Amino acid sequence: MTVANRRRGADRRVKSVVVDVDRRSGLDRRMIVESATAQIHVVLELLTQLADMGALRDDSRRLLDTAMLRLRYALERMEPD
Numbered sequence: 001m002t003v004a005n006r007r008r009g010a011d012r013r014v015k016s017v018v019v020d021v022d023r024r025s026g027l028d029r030r031m032i033v034e035s036a037t038a039q040i041h042v043v044l045e046l047l048t049q050l051a052d053m054g055a056l057r058d059d060s061r062r063l064l065d066t067a068m069l070r071l072r073y074a075l076e077r078m079e080p081d
Contacts, residue, residue, distance in 0.1 A: 033078055041077045044068060 048069050051061060 037075055037078050039079075040071055044071055044075075047071075 047064060050056070050066075051064055056064060
């Protein structure tokens with residue numbers, strides 16, 4: 001069978017298939033982002049408390065400060081204007 005002969009037959013790729021699609025609404029997506037931003041705010045508060053306790057060595061404190069700075073930057077990008 002040649003390629004041309006196979007192309008003349010019915011297209012097997014075309015089928016009607018019912019697919020349940022669980023699409024999130026815009027509100028759902030906003031709630032997920034707001035939930036994530038709220039969680040990041042809580043984490044930043046906890047990390048700030050940890051840093052303020054003075055329980056960390058200088059090198060660990062610098063790493064924590066860097067991580068917190070990156071979290072704040074990510075948070076700013078997530079929050080609506």
